[in-house]
Amino acid sequence: MPRAYDAILLDLDGTLVDASDRIHPRTLESLRAAAERGVRVLVATGRSELATAPVLDALAIDEPAIVYNGAAVWDPRSRRLVEERTLSRRSLERTIAFGLERGYMTVTMCAGAKYALEPRGELERMALRDMRGLRLVAPADLLAQRAIRVTLFSTEHASSLELAQELEQHVAQPIYLTHFPLSALPQHRESTLLVCDVHPPCRGKAEALRLVEERYQIPPARVVAVGDATNDVPMLEAAGLAIAMEGSMPEALAHADRVIGGCESDAIGELVEELFLRE
Numbered sequence: 001m002p003r004a005y006d007a008i009l010l011d012l013d014g015t016l017v018d019a020s021d022r023i024h025p026r027t028l029e030s031l032r033a034a035a036e037r038g039v040r041v042l043v044a045t046g047r048s049e050l051a052t053a054p055v056l057d058a059l060a061i062d063e064p065a066i067v068y069n070g071a072a073v074w075d076p077r078s079r080r081l082v083e084e085r086t087l088s089r090r091s092l093e094r095t096i097a098f099g100l101e102r103g104y105m106t107v108t109m110c111a112g113a114k115y116a117l118e119p120r121g122e123l124e125r126m127a128l129r130d131m132r133g134l135r136l137v138a139p140a141d142l143l144a145q146r147a148i149r150v151t152l153f154s155t156e157h158a159s160s161l162e163l164a165q166e167l168e169q170h171v172a173q174p175i176y177l178t179h180f181p182l183s184a185l186p187q188h189r190e191s192t193l194l195v196c197d198v199h200p201p202c203r204g205k206a207e208a209l210r211l212v213e214e215r216y217q218i219p220p221a222r223v224v225a226v227g228d229a230t231n232d233v234p235m236l237e238a239a240g241l242a243i244a245m246e247g248s249m250p251e252a253l254a255h256a257d258r259v260i261g262g263c264e265s266d267a268i269g270e271l272v273e274e275l276f277l278r279e
Contacts, residue, residue, distance in 0.1 A: 003039075003275065003276060004222070004240075004241075004275070005039075005222050005223060005224050005240060005241060005275055005276070006038075006039060006040060006216075006218045006222045006223070007039065007040035007041070007042065007212050007216065007218050007222065007223045007224070008031075008034070008039065008040070008041055008042070008223070008224040008225075008226065008272065008275075008276075009042050009043075009044045009066075009205070009208045009209075009212075009223060009224065009225040009226065009235055009239065010041070010042070010043050010044065010226050010268070011043075011044060011045060011205075011226060011227035011228060011229070011232050012043060012045040012047055012052065012055060013045070013046075013047070013185050013186065013228075013229075013263075014184070014185070014186060014228040014229060014245060014247075014248075014263050015226055015227055015228050015232075015245050015263055015268070016043070016055070016226075016263070016268060017055060017263065018186065018263050018264045019186030019187050019264075021054070021055065023055070023058060023059070024264075024265065024266045024268070024269060025266075026266035026269035026270070027266055027267075027268040027269035027272070028058070028059070028269075029269065030268075030269040030270075030272040030273050030276075030277065031059060031061065031268075031269075031272055032059070032060065032061065033272075033276075033277055034272050034276040034277060035061050035063075037276065037277070039276050040063055040212060040216050040218060041059070041061050041063055042063045042064065042065065042066065042208060042211075042212065043055065043056065043059075043063075043065040043066070044065070044066040044070075044205045044207075044208040044225075044227075044232075044235055045065065045066065045067055045069075046067075046068065046069045046178060046197065046231050047067060047068075048067060048068060048109055048114065048132065048133070048148075048149075049065070049067045049068075049072065049074040049081060049111070049112075050112070050114075050132035050133045051130075051131075051132050052065050052067050052074060053074070053076065053079070056074075056076045057076070062076055062077050063076075064076070064082065064211065064215075066205060066207055066208040066211065067081075068109070068148050068149050068199060069149075069176070069178050069197065069199055069202075069204055069205060069231050070176070070199070070202045070203060070204045070205050070206065070207035070208070070234070071084075071085045071148050071149060071176070071199040071200055071202050071207075072084045072085065072111075072148055073207075073211060081111050084111060084148060085148065085199070085200040085201070085202055086146045086147055086148055086200055087147045087148070087149075087150065087175070087198065087199070087200050088173060088174075088200070090173055091171055091173040091174075091175055091198070091200070092108075092143065092145075092147050092150065093143060094170060094171045094172070094173065095150045095152070095167070095171055095175075095198045096108070096142050096143055096150060098152070098167055098170045098171065099150070099152045100139060100142075102154075102156075104152045104153055104154050104156075105117070105119070105120075105124045105127065105128075105152070105153040105193075106142060106150065106151070106152050106153075107128075107131070107134075107150065107151045107152075107153075108142045108143075108145050108147045108149075108150050109147060109148055109149040109150070109151065110145045110146055110147055110148060111146070111148065112133060113133045113134075113135055113145075114131050114132075114133050114134045114135065115134075115135050115136075115137045115141055115142055115145060116128060116131075116134060116135075116136060116137070116142075117136065117137070117138075117139060117142070118136050123155075123191070123192070123193065124153070126188070126191065127153055127182060127188070127191060127193055130187060148199070148200070149197055149198060149199050150197075150198045151195060151196070151197050151198070152167065152195070152196050152198070153182070153193045153194065153195055154193065154194045154196075155192055155193060155194070157194055159181075159194065160179035160180050160181055160194040160195060160196060161179060163179060163194050163195075163196045164177045164178075164179040164196045167196055167198065171198070174200075174201045175198055175199065175200065175201065176198075176199040176200065176201055176202050176203075176204060177196060177197065177198060177199070178196075178197045178199070178204070178230065178231040179194070179195060179196040179197070179230070180194075180195055180229060180230060180231070180249075181193075181194055181195070182194065182195050184229060184249065186263070203234060204231065204233075204234035204235070205225075205227075205231060205232060205234045205235035206234035206235050206237070206238045208225075208235050209223060209225075209235060209238045209239065219240075220238050220239055220240060221240040222240055223238075223239045223240055223241075224239060224240065224241045224243060224271075224275060225238070225239035225241070225242055225243065226243040226244075226245070226260075226268060226271070227243075227244065227245070227248070227252055228244060228245040228247070228248040228249065228252050228263070229248065229249045229251075229252055230249055230251045230252065232252050233251055233252060233255050236252060236255040236256060237255055241257055241258070241275075242255055242256050242257045242258075243256060243257065243258050243259075243260055243271065244256035244258070244259045244260075245259070245260060245261070245262055245263055245267070246259060246260065246261050246262040246265075246267070247262055
């Protein structure tokens with residue numbers, strides 16, 4: 001029986017990798033087997049390319065990865081960004097001014113590096129601890145970059161949505177926002193920080209469907225998307241089959257055709273075997 005799908009898009013945190021950044025062995029084996037059969041296996045993540053590269057190395061699959069929530073594409077073969085959107089100067093200035101004037105921890109993210117001020121206390125230090133390529137700089141240096149993303153952290157808002165709405169109103173420029181409580185990430189379960197990521201205009205992780213169709217001529221209807229959070233909604237909406245992980249955010253669950261087990265389990269491996277490996 002011919003398969004119904006030809007590609008799978010995978011979020012990382014809370015989906016493909018566990019709290020220790022590991023892929024379940026069954027999942028790893030199944031994804032590699034599917035790739036050998038011609039299935040396009042791609043990662044679509046909010047992470048930077050620096051944080052994504054080790055997972056791609058573990059997968060040992062050479063497909064490009066959608067990073068920064070769709071604002072860039074990383075090619076593991078050439079070890080470089082092959083697509084890169086950057087914030088306009090006005091958007092960058094207004095975003096950083098918003099963060100600094102209110103005393104929010106502010107991080108500017110660029111190809112190959114991230115820039116932040118010295119953390120003020122344990123809460124900020126823990127939030128920054130896993131950021132690859134981080135450089136601690138003076139405030140002026142946050143502005144002196146070609147930024148793919150600026151991330152702000154707050155403890156003053158009732159929700160990350162409230163933070164995002166306030167920021168969007170202040171910037172008043174074409175931007176793409178994602179937001180979430182930092183505790184949604186497995187490695188930050190105890191954090192009280194709320195996060196808002198500011199990107200240049202794009203379609204979010206739905207850019208992955210565009211890339212798959214342009215590069216491989218696979219239409220969205222033949223793509224499976226797997227995620228767990230609000231930033232996954234654009235690709236879940238666009239894909240032919242939308243899969244949410246157990247324990248996903250309500251927004252992801254609302255757009256899912258199916259719900260499978262959690263990221264600590266072999267649920268993705270079982271899914272891949274069902275959709276791509278059974279004769």
